[in-house]
Amino acid sequence: MKTLSKEEWKRRRRIKHYARLSVIGASFLLIIIMILWGAVSLVKKLTAGADPVWTSAGDVEITDMLLTVNDYSRPQIKMDDVTGVVIHYVGNPGATALTVQKYFQQLRITEKAYASCHFIVGLDGEIVQCIPVNEIAFASKDRNIDTIAIEYCHMDAAGECTGKTYDSLVKLTAKICKTYNLGSDDILRHYDITGADCPSYYVENQSDWDQFKADVMAAMENIEL
Ligand SMILES: [Zn+2]
Structure with missing residues (x-):
């Protein structure tokens, strides 16, 4: 079994940490995008056909x-x-x-x-x-x-x-x-x-x-x- 040097172990732990952070960051961003998208389509829905001058x-x-x-x-x-x-x-x-x-x-x-x-x-x-x-x-x-x-x-x-x-x-x-x-x-x-x-x-x-x-x-x- 290969034993990791202390440095290598720290390096891997750092990589894991950043990987976890980026997953959280990406999920957060995705949620924000979904909320914005929902808000935009709601506004569109509410204003659709609401033009007071008809064609x-x-x-x-x-x-x-x-x-x-x-x-x-x-x-x-x-x-x-x-x-x-x-x-x-x-x-x-x-x-x-x-x-x-x-x-x-x-x-x-x-x-x-x-x-x-x-x-x-x-x-x-x-x-x-x-x-x-x-x-x-x-x-x-x-x-x-x-x-x-x-x-x-x-x-x-x-x-x-x-x-x-x-x-x-x-x-x-x-x-x-x-x-x-x-x-x-x-x-x-x-x-x-x-x-x-x-x-x-x-x-x-x-x-x-x-x-x-x-x-x-x-x-x-x-x-x-
Ligand atoms: Zn009349």
Whole structure:
């Protein structure tokens, strides 16, 4: 058996000691890296889909036409937790999404009324966003603070939502429901809040309104956030 010199024994012990230290150091470093990585992915997860300006609802593009901040249509008041989505009709047959957006935008100059909505669905099914979803719109009185407001355009004098406009309205409402975990009962007409005759056609035709809500619920499956 080979006996180690005192020097050799010390040398080996030193090597062992440093080896142990580097293992501890490497493990420590690994743990730090894992914690940092976890923190980064958590922040990413929390902020994913949290952009208050949307780019699409299903396969329909959303055009950013945000209103200039002003007291009459975009007061930049922070929205509470969203508990509902309110559907309005424009009430002016043939009016386009652009016309409606311009009307809201001009209120800062005309000072005629306090009015706006988050989204407008146009005659060709195009969607325009006027207000970020984390700010309130002036659309539904007491419920401005916790609801997203949509106005849809219509050719029909009675205010029925039809064709591409209907398809986009369904998809947009479905996206809102999915984003905020809303159910069928959280889809409201302006009428349900204030008794206003809006959207006129769906106040008159309850079964078509029920069908709209059912269509939204069915569309939620195909909406990716
Ligand atoms: Zn309304």
